[in-house]
Amino acid sequence: MNLLFANDKRGAYPPSWYAATATSLAPFEPLKGAHKADICVIGAGYTGLTAALHLAQAGRDVVLLDAQRVGFGASGRNGGQLGSGQRMEQDALEALMGDPEAAKLWDLAEDAKALVKSLIAEHGIDCHLKPGVAWTSSTAGDVRHLHDYADHLARKYSYDQIETLDNTALQSVCPSPDYRGGILDMGAAHLHPLNYVLGLARAAAAAGVRIHERSAVHHIDEGTPATVRTDGGHVVADHVILACNGYLGGLNRRVAARVMPINNFIVATEPLGARVKDxxxxxxxxxxxxxxxxxxxxxxxxxxxxxxxxxxGYRFPTDIAAKVRKPMSVVFPSLSDVKIDYAWGGTLGITMKRLPYLVRLGANMLSASGYSGHGVGTATHAGQLMARAIEGDGDGFDTLAALPSMPFPGGPAMRSPLLVLAMSWYALRDKLGV
Structure with a gap:
């Protein structure tokens, strides 16, 4: 089964609150016939659009293909959080990579946040960008860890955007009875993710990128040049960029072994009115x-x-609202009976160490994916880094490509069952508070 078509109508965005409130963009025509380009980008999410935009601005001829719509995948469905750092915390990266490499990774993550904010400003993207992301915890031990981590970032990286929150201070930010404290990062931000990705598409098209939607790639003839094939046509290109994340399918076995698709779910309640203060x-x-x-x-x-x-698995649950209402009611018991107006799912890509997987698949093929829930900034930045690598500046790309990566155990047949066992164990730990 193909995740591109397992849960959604072909050529249509899922019925999310994002889709209901997005600034609409007229569809791009499917690919038909034979085409040539300097670069063919596969996947029109944050990564593919940012890569295509920067390459077009550098004077390259770019064709961008997507099986569905621009921003159809995780880029248009996610929680909209632009976080600091990498998905793995800095002290863990220091232990894994050493201090000098960890410092490079911190700087790249700060560049990622700055890039998102600059793209929004430069292209006038109306995506309700606002500062502030809090990390909260339900256990005293995790609160201490968060406070220690904020001190670590301030001491070692001179990052002074974080406020530590004890239980009392947290009440003015998020008065959930489930949480005991946390930190508030005002250097991080949040936004409307679908409006952001549609704004990137408008910018890319204005820069000359030839975008084709409803053009699923079923095969790549690797070589110099390479040929990218869809049912409606093909593109002969000097370079190919894979920007498919959780929707890669079988296009490349090396990437598929290391980037696993999982599904995540979001609801939008009815407008809360005066209840917002609680x-x-x-x-x-x-x-x-x-x-x-x-x-x-x-x-x-x-x-x-x-x-x-x-x-x-491949299929979303039949009642997404009920699945999400359960944890929402733990965090906010007062909302256990609130009306849910929208409920949707999406597929993202994770890696074993929750670090992005950037790789040179050949002399003229690059791939970036596996953002593991940290994709608003990292995926955007990965697109820029791939564009720079094609233009001859591979430093940032190569730093991320040096991160350790390993295939999921069990191969295609067993990796999902093994992940279910692991996730079930960690979910039990969460419930027990250990």
Missing amino acids: ILPRDVAVADSRFVVNYFRLSHDGRLLFGGGESY
Whole structure:
């Protein structure tokens, strides 16, 4: 079964609150016939669009293909949080890579945040960008860890954008009875992810990128040049960029072995009105320290957008709202009966170490994916780094490509069942508070 078509109508965005409130973009025509280009980019999410935009601005002729619509995948469905650092915390990266490499990775992550903000400003993208992401915890031990981590970032990286929150201070940010403290990062931000990706598409098209939607790639004839084939036509290109993340399918076995698709789910409540003050008195995004993270923020029309729960097969659950209501009611018992107006799922790509997987697949083929829930900044930045690598500046790309990567155990047949066992164990730890 192909994840591109397993849960959604062909050529249509899922019925999310994002799709209902997005600034619409007219469809791009499917690829038909034979084409030539300097670069063919596969996947029109944050990574593919940013790569295509920067290459077009450098004077390259770029064709961008997507099997569905621009931003159809995780780029248009996610929690909209632009976080600091890499998905793995800096002290863990120091232990894994050593201090000098960890410092490079911190700087790249800061570049990623700055890039998102600059693209929004440069291209006038109306995506409700707002500062502030809080990390919260339900256990005293995890609160201490978060506070220690904020001190570590301030001491070692001179990062002074984080406020530590004890239980009392947290009440002015997120008065959930489930949380005991946390940190608030005002250097991080949150946004409307679909409007952001549609803005990138407008910018790329204006720069001359030839975008084709509803053009699923079924085969790549590798070589110099390479030929990228769809049912409607093909593109002969000097370079190919894979920017497919959780929707790669069978296009490349090396990437597929290391980047596993999983599903995550979000609901949008009815507008909360005066109840907002009891949920999020400050308009910041929140993510907690559970292994299967709960994440949430307010929409610009006063709804709670709450993400929680995962699944590891192809199909989404039949009742997404019920699946997400369960963790939402733990975090906010007062909302156990709130009306849910929208519920949707999406597929992202994770790696074994939750670090992005950037790789040179050949002399003229690059791939970036596996953002593991940290993709708003990292995926955008990966696109820019691939564009720079093609233009001859591979430093940033090669730093991320040097991160350790390993295939998921069990191969295609067993990796999902093994992941279910692992996730179930960590979910039990969350419930037990250990």
